[in-house]
Amino acid sequence: MDKFSKEKRSDIMSQVRGKNTKSEETDRKYLFSKDFRYRKNDMRYPGTLDILLTKYRTAIFIDGCF
Numbered sequence: 001m002d003k004f005s006k007e008k009r010s011d012i013m014s015q016v017r018g019k020n021t022k023s024e025e026t027d028r029k030y031l032f033s034k035d036f037r038y039r040k041n042d043m044r045y046p047g048t049l050d051i052l053l054t055k056y057r058t059a060i061f062i063d064g065c066f
Contacts, residue, residue, distance in 0.1 A: 024062050
């Protein structure tokens with residue numbers, strides 16, 4: 001049984017972001033400060049790549065629920 005009404009639950013879930021989360025922004029700022037160049041949320045490959053370092057052929061997945 002959900003303790004929130006259907007409307008309240010909808011409002012809460014609509015605020016959950018799938019892209020550009022705070023942890024992703026923090027990691028991207030760090031990489032950029034160290035002169036790494038990257039692509040974010042690249043859709044050319046299977047899965048949901050948060051950060052793609054094409055020069056190093058490296059994909060980074062960031063789990064925001066840690």
